[in-house]
Amino acid sequence: MEFKLIRTNRKTVAIQVNPDLSITVRAPRYASKREIDRIVEKNETWIYKHIEIIKKNKADYEALNVEKLTSEEIKTLAEQTLKLIPQRVEYFARQVGVDYGRITIRNQKTRWGSCSSKGNLNFNCLLMLAPAEILDYVVVHELCHRKEMNHSKAFWAEVEKVLPDYRESVKWLKEKGIVR
Template structure:
């Protein structure tokens, strides 16, 4: 026997919920990437019981709406950078100017926090590297970092400043990074997966 579906819109606080009744035995909530909330419920479950369930899950709904919004924004950003043309010389110049304003501020902030010193800061339009640190503490950064999410820019800054303590990529180096950014692996993974989209 086919499951008979009944669908209708239900208003709940700030949410518009699609209530779908069928011959199922349990109630469940799902949120898709379009930020649509769907509640699937048994045919005979009362409206009061359904709304009580929604109320109990309100925190869960809010958390997952925020997660889906972040995923949607990331997808839009990915699409934008995958489709964009190479930047013009003028666009590169403006991007470099922005980076020269933003990056030194983040370097100074984290250097104080990590109690390290550094030398000259250089900003360039590079094709392969995001940053580097010389033996004497001069720092070099890619101007495209100014286009990236703040947490990714901060990861690159902290990465290079940690070379002031460990001039290598040993276990001790990554331990220094983790002291400042406990979630550095997530940021590092994002940069590996998405960074090349910015190098146009």
């Protein structure tokens, strides 16, 4: 099985199946190629399973014709998102206990949302095509970055305080939430 190997200062081997179906393996600098190959081989079932999930998700995504949205449809989605997101941000900001800056809606290709160090929030207009609980999860996720600008255990604890079942949303985004 072919894969791109990236050696870093990490302590464990991580395997990633990319949207283009290529495989990236991140490994400690000291790990031997033989050991890395053994770990990849041991995880072949997991790798092939995720390749199939990505293929299916791409097919489902194309069936939604998201790629074929006209600029007018995207503009309409952005307008709808701009009406809804500020209400959800205001509601959840009280629960998280944070303030925030400007809210911007974009048609992003790789992200559902982001939070700047200044507290400005960006959201993808395609969130309007996702279930409501997914939109709420993305809002809470970005607001929790106002407390923790990382994805540490402390960050996930903040998310869980507001959305105890947030893992379902994470799973949905991994399985069905391919952003173009």
